[in-house]
Amino acid sequence: MNNKKEKILVVDDEKIVRESLYHWFIEEGYQVETAEDGETALRKFDKGKFDLLLVDMKMPGMSGLELLSKVKEIDKDTIVILITAFASVPTAIKALKDGAYDYVTKPVDPDELEHLVKKALEQKSLRVENEALKGSIDEIIKPDNLIGESLQMKKIYELIHTVAPTDTTVMIRGESGTGKELVAKAIHINSKRKYFPIIPVNCGALAESILESELFGHEKGAFTGAQFKRKGKFEMADGGTIFLDEIGSVTPKMQVELLRVIESKQFSRVGGNQLIKSDFRVIIATNESLEDLVKQGKFREDLYYRLNVFSIFIPPLRERAGDIPVLAFYFLNNFCTAMNKNIKNISPEAMEFLCRYDWPGNVRELENAIERAVVVGKGEMIKVDDLPFHVSSSAVANNDGDKSMTAMEKKHISRVLNENNWNISRSALELEIDRVTLYNKINKYGLRNPYK
């Protein structure tokens, strides 16, 4: 989907350049006009008609610099980017002094040109959009697969709603497979940074040897085989969000690097001297207790305090069993489409198994279980036998090793409470005990209402 409406005027005396840029900008979704010289450009120009002009510096008749000053006299808000075949510092300084947004040399790196134009135009349009964003989000936009209508998930949506429009650093906690990346994505797409990317970095998977190059990029020729330059993760996140997953597993060296770049927002590519500035938002995720890691001396305290600003906890799937049916049907539908199968339903017995299982691997494990069931399933309904063996076996009845009556009762009460969103009257009715007894059992087992 694309809804760009910005108008660009390309001014260059070379037909081939005008045509190339015309097609390039059309594919980008802009409205584009071209002019072969300054005089034609001025005839086409009018206050407010174009958002951006891309002007060749050297043209017969009126030069790019002359056109720049005339355009600025008519409309000082028009963005003008100058292009030249030869870089010259005095000319560049003059162009910027006269109000040019920037100055690029032919041939231009496509990535540089795109970023420049995008930033210039979106800074302008976002000023208006941000004002609207601050006051008017009624409902957050969710990634397709962020699913769940339990009270726990509704609370998470509220937190996303609160924090998304700000630039605050967010720490997402939760067990493996609970969907921390999806929550990070939801925060990103509901922020003013949504038109720039969210860059995930799996900190646990980064080898120290390639760390610098991965995070900060490298210049052409920085090492053997580096024939082309490459941007690092922090540079790619410029304008957008960097999502640091498994932050608890980073090495001490990386912790120092992270703290430095998060605070300064600037770095150099490997093999380069140029200081690169990047405007990124930080979202981190962890399935470990960073507080414990700090106590053990494995995680820097200063980095911890820099990152722990706004925290979102995603409960494990077993604590929001009410979401299992809707998730199961979502995955069923997706896998059936992908595998061209026609399984429409899940048998009541299979659904009961799914709802009673503990899901140590959380939503990811449920997704895998449904995928497996769709692969082996025949007919129009998933049956118990289609589920992976460890799900449909006795693991359901008791999979934590503690087979005592006390443990079973605690687990059962906890499950019923969660299924009823901690409504005490409804849970007591289902458990066939009175409310006072239920309160006593909640106290006895130290159960915690996640909604409070």
Place this chain on the structure above:
Amino acid sequence: MVSGIHTNDRINVVPVKFSNNSFLKKIINELNRRFHSDISPLAMDLDIGETFSEERAQYFSTQIIASFSSLTSDVSGKVLLITEVDLFVPVLTFVFGEAQLNGKHSIVSVCRLHEEFYSGISDDDLLFQRTMKEVLHELGHCFGLIHCKDWDCVMHSSQGIEEVDIKGNFYCKTCARSVIGLK
């Protein structure tokens, strides 16, 4: 010069200075997996030497497309050129590919999609993933699509290898509606 049966929703895959047949077959298989359309290799013998710039040591993609356009007027469906050579258009240092918006022809170069040029480490799977993204992207332009704002959509702009890697490898729901023959 041109052979084969021609149907309207056909995608003709034409190797141009491209010698890796098994890779070409892999692209065709993947397109077959994603499209109902007839996906066929099409051999065309055309010298693109005139489109080479000595100064830049690159081939001018717009001119390559123009050269093939004059030969493929009787070919139905889309014509997707796959090449190993490095491509450029004036003003820009390089392009991964080019397409005729809402038109018949597109070209994709795998030259700058090789991981060894960036990290020195070869990665065939990554090369294939990147190539498919660019193939689907340029075909999308031929079906009239412009760049998409959704980073998960293959029609998101990718002017650098980093963007090729982070964008998705499927069309978003909105873009998919414009792509004829998509499964």
